Amino acid sequence: MARAMKTQCGTMLTPEIYALVKNYSGAENLAKFRLEQRAIEKVERGVLDGDTRARRGSDTAQSPIDSRRSFDHLMTICRNTLTAGEYLQMLISIGKNFEVHGNIEWAEQIFSNAITYGQKSHCPGLVAEALLRRGELYSSQGRWNQGHQDLRESLAIYSELSDDTAVARVENILGTNCAEQGLIKEAQRWFKRALSGFEASKHKQMTGTVLMNLGIIQNILGNWDDALNHYRRAQAYFQSVGDLNRLAELYHNMGMSYLSMSKYREAVRQFDMSISTSEKVQSPRMLGIAKLGKANAYFYLDDHSLALVFCNQALEHLMRISSEHGIADAYKMMGMIHRHLKQFDLAETYFLSSLRLNEDQNNLLNLGETYYELGILEKVRGRLPRSLKAFKSAVDLFRKVGAEADTARATKMLNTLEKHL
16 A cells, blocks of 8 residues: 555545444444554654754654554554454445545555455455445546446346446446447437336435436437436436435536536536535535536636636646646646637647547547647647548547537538648
């Protein structure tokens, strides 16, 4: 754990982590841990204070008992007092907490520890859960192959255990994985399989999640009214179970549909609802993408100053959690803003950076969108052959993922351009 934990050790033991440990391990173990920490600190400070060499070589303002060492000690106590199943459940909960708050490296390492310990302890169901969580985490960073491998392993274990609800959960994430890469038809197949499983088990939260994901697919296909219908059905499920995390996503997705329909004020309203809900659950990922959506809306409302403000704010959140596809999308937006400001060289730099990141992640849909915006830039600059090439790339990519509305839009630009050459 040393490699992943060393850069942010100051915030590992938050009140939420203590609460999780208390819930799983009990107040007695937590009290024991705190007593031992005070004893260790007293002894080590006594040694350091009595050695002039240590005083010269140490930072006296910083406690020698750092957060990482304390965390490791607490986990050792828990592992020695809990059953294997209880300990694994606690680890997965801690990993989820780290992920929600943007501590991605810690979350990945915790899930990896859970997988290794679960395999040694013969707890297949919890190994599958940790694989699912790590696979979802990898996918959120654009690490598609690693994510796909973990999710497939998780799916195989849950299938062997005949856990139909868990199988549907993995199928939903596999669908999300494919959708993020622009593999729309494959994503739709996974989502439909997942929806059947969740409807059969009457799982409200996950039924809503898959409906929302199917709405995203309809939005990509250009069926915006169908997308909004899916979102409204999903909203009822999320509100019935009080799932603020999913509601934050839903409001963002509704904003994206209104953006596609050129209803920019309504889009801003939805993004604002997403932002306020994301702040309640302290989700940096959702704050990033909701503010990026809001930047897009203000761009089309011709308020480029606000677009730039929200785009920069979005980048802060997205970089914090290493969301490569989110960063790529933000660079595309930056390119659009600078293109409007007639800073053409800067615009090109942003577009090329977006292309590179999207190519690295094989994100075909976002790649097509960036080529489209680059085509507009080259047309404005009078570099028509380059513009033609960019629009052709956009058309090819949109066709490949089945994004019909985007294909039609890019084809129209391509045909207009060809008449002038």
